[in-house]
Structure formats: structure tokens, C-alpha cells
Amino acid sequence: YESIVRGGLYRTDPMTAEVSKTVENAYRDVQIAFANEVALLCESLGIDVYDVRKFVNSLPNDPSTLHANPVRNMHSPGAGVGGHCLPKDTWLLLHGYNEYAKLKNEYSPSILAGARQLNDWMPVHMVDLLETAFKEADRELKGSCICVLGYAFLENSDDPRNTPTVPFLQELKKRGLAYKIHDPYIKKDEEYEIEQDLDAALKDCDAIILMTKHEVYSSLNPKRLEGLLRSKIIIDGRNMFAPKAFIDAGFVFKGIGKGNINRGIG
DSSP: OTTTOOSOOOOOOHHHHHHHHHHHHHHHHHHHHHHHHHHHHHHHHTSBHHHHHHHHHTSOOOGGGTTTSOOOOOOOOOSOOOSSSHHHHHHHHHHHHHHHOSSOOSSOOOHHHHHHHHHHHHHHHHHHHHHHHHHHTTOOOTTOEEEEEOOSSSTTSOOOTTOTHHHHHHHHHHTTOEEEEEOTTOSEETTEEOBSOHHHHHTTOSEEEEOSOOGGGGGOOHHHHHTTOSSOEEEESSSOSOHHHHHHTTOEEEETTBHHHHTTOO
């Protein structure tokens, strides 16, 4: 590898190398799940997870005594986790343990699997928030058409691998909802047709759901949406929009971890 790799090389045995690779991604997956679980707690408690995150991450740290004051870096919660590595590497790590471990602990690993399951469930929670918003708006959910903003798993990219938008769309279909998908970077993926014109995607929809934080969506505002949507409902899965402007314009606004807004007291 030294002839083709510019970075540093660390020599070790194959098992340690493979575990290190999968643990690195599993570690990030657990951090995201932690943020998602805190977000769900904040929704139940009626507070904003982003206020909590700001205060947690603002705690001072002393590099000379990291064991006493470690750096806090709570991740942002969101509508789901995608990509090639994070959704699979936890399962690869646990598969390796189940297949190759010579000694099994009495404790069965649960944090890693639990984190993966929570992150997989977040797209379903987005539909739950949508259902709550329709009740609050006194609108019939079944038969409605939802504008889904973002198909790529990563903002400002055309990468759809393991995108959480797919299980979200499957959940919409399961609950009898129609949908239109918009993504400025992707035209088609598998069986899903993806609209390139944002206004055409929004036209005559009953609600919008933000799944991917593409920069182009930052231009959306209440005035623009009022002329396109049939009802004023917005679910923000990536903390992109300022809720107050939409609420002041009469929108029902929901968001991941936005307990104060979700309860209508923000």
C-alpha cells in the first residue's frame, strides 16, 4: 500500500483492521442515534433539542485533563441515516462477533443494534409527525399528496445509496398517501420518478416534508408556498427552516426534536 497511499499506514492484523473500520462507522451511528433519542425525549418534554445541544456542546473542556472535562460534540438529530457504510457496518461488526468470537460474554451487545434500529425508524417517525400535523390542521390524511424534498442521502449531492427517503416513501404508501419527489441532483432512482422543477413538485400538494438539506430549499418561504400548496403543513426533518416565519403565516410546523413547536408553544 505504501506505493499508492499518501497517508500514514498503521500495521496490524486483519481482524483488528476490520474491526477498526466497522467500529469507526458504528461509533458515528451510535452518536447520531444518541442525538435522535434525545430529540424524541425533547419532543415529549415540550422543548427544543437544538437548545439542549447548544448548551451541552458549550460546556468548557480542558485539554490538559480530558478525562475530567472531555469535549462534548453532540450530533444533530434528523430524519434518518443513509450512505454506503453507516447502515451496514454495525451489522458487519455484530456478524463478525457472532461468527468468529472465541469467547462470548454473558452480556449480549445491545447499544450498537439499538442505535441502528432507532436510526432506521426515524423516517417512520417523520410520517408520525405528518399525521399529527394533519390532525392539528383538521385535514384528512388518507388520499393526500405529499411533496418530499430531497432523495439523496447527503445534502447537495447526487448520492442515493441507502437513502432514508426510500423507507419514508414506503411508509407513506402504507398509510395510503400519494407523493411527489423533488431532488435537484437526481432524476430517477429504481422505480422512483423524481421531479426536477421545484414549483411543479410543490404544486397542489397538501404538505411538504424535508428529508435532505439541499441548499436550494433554503429559498422556500411562506409566501412562495402559499401560492402552490393546497394546505399549510410543513415537516422539517433537518432543522433547515425558521419555524416562526411559517407559524406566523398560519402553517402547522413540525420538526425533529422541536417539542416546543410541535406542541404549538414555540
